[in-house]
Amino acid sequence: MGGVEDIELRVNGVTHWVPLDPRVSLLDALREHLGLTGTKKGCDQGACGACTVLVDGERIAACLALAVQYGDGREITTIEGIGSADDPHPLQRAFVEHDGFQCGYCTSGQICSAIGMLAEHRAGMPSAVTADVAAEHVELTDAEIKERMSGNLCRCGAYDGILAAVRQVASIAVTEAPAR
């Protein structure tokens, strides 16, 4: 039963063949097998959002994802594929500018989540605080941002800075693709 098989994972534009037991989560595959430790392990049960990565541009909790489910050429983007110290993503710059973190452990998840969230909003997705779910356009108010980011916890309590950073980037209508 089970056993290790080579799984094709496409991460940040690079294809890897990784020998994996089907029990391995996408989070552990990224961190332990590919050395991409920017994605963090918090609760390991989908409650904190520290492990958020993008798959085909959509945000998921990598801790509850079995890596074998995400092979077959799906495009996985981690914080390492979002930006670098020399060439940060606008959200990364905004987090620095607005003090969107203290310890930084939740930050990569916050940023990946915000990128996915902004894409959802651009595509017309309403939220639980949207008054009229049938409306074609929903204004991204602070209440909307808070609700849409509720899957990402920050135990330092840097929420004001996180909100300010996301608000700033949302307002300048980022058109860059999440993965570069």
Place this chain on the structure above:
Amino acid sequence: MRPFTYHRAVDLDDAVRAVAGTGAVALGGGTNLVDLMRRDVEHPDTLVDLSGLALTPVREQPDGGLRIGASVRNSALAAHSLVRTRYPVLAQALLSGASGQLRTMATVGGNLLQRTRCPYFSDTSAPCNKREPGSGCGALEGLHRDAAVLGTSEHCIATHPSDMAVALIALDAVVEVRSVRRTRYVPLTELHRLPGETPQHDTTLEADELIVAVDLPAPVTTCSAYRKVRDRASFAFALVSVAAGLEVRDGTVAAARLALGGVAHKPWRAVEVERVLTGAPATEETFRGAAEAELAAAVGRPDNAFKIELARRTIVAALAGLLTERGTR
């Protein structure tokens, strides 16, 4: 986590055959199943991954209804224009569930078949008749603030955690179920069951049966809403939730649909509410009477008895909200 065989279904027939195997369990988004496997609550021999299947997407039906494939993601369903315009209660229920990340992963079929979040169920060191029949119910005398108040038994007071299912019940959903033996159509009200003496069975499905789609008839009203009461404003399960639809003509309730979440072992179709409302004046007094009738049989325990009054008030508030919404359109 115990070892298992991973099987990626290549098409629906393959999935149905694979699910019929001993110890085989279907895998959707994994947001509940993977967690329970890690806790050793679930230990399937084989996981049949349905995520690669192009099962029926969301499709409009000739009768004005909607067909929703079982592997459609919760986020995609909530964003679908027909859901948002014709079935707002469903969009709202989906969006009130879990978080953005989990809704992207979670499938319609998996959402229906998710397990209770009763703390005793996921704690293998505690008694739980649902997890280990005959071991007892830790919640009866223990932590039961989140537990059920309707349709309970002395063996189990767990609740069904889904928001989506509550809305689907209020929309008269029918589930298409396939196995190697047959295809059958199960009204969603008959998919989940009350605990009775066998709380280990959440649903009426046989072990080899697979949910492949959910069918919605044309809505009896587009005036519908989901109201969820919880301990924090977002990313929490319902203490009580209400999915309601209300069609009013000349001040009289022409049609009413109402279901409750967070109060029972299954998403609870409020047939008493619907019976009292239909043909009655659309007033708060009627709504209160209807809520009273539905909750008359409710049984609370010391820490969850508040849910009975909360359910009454939430029913009235949801219906009154729809009345106001109608008046302003």
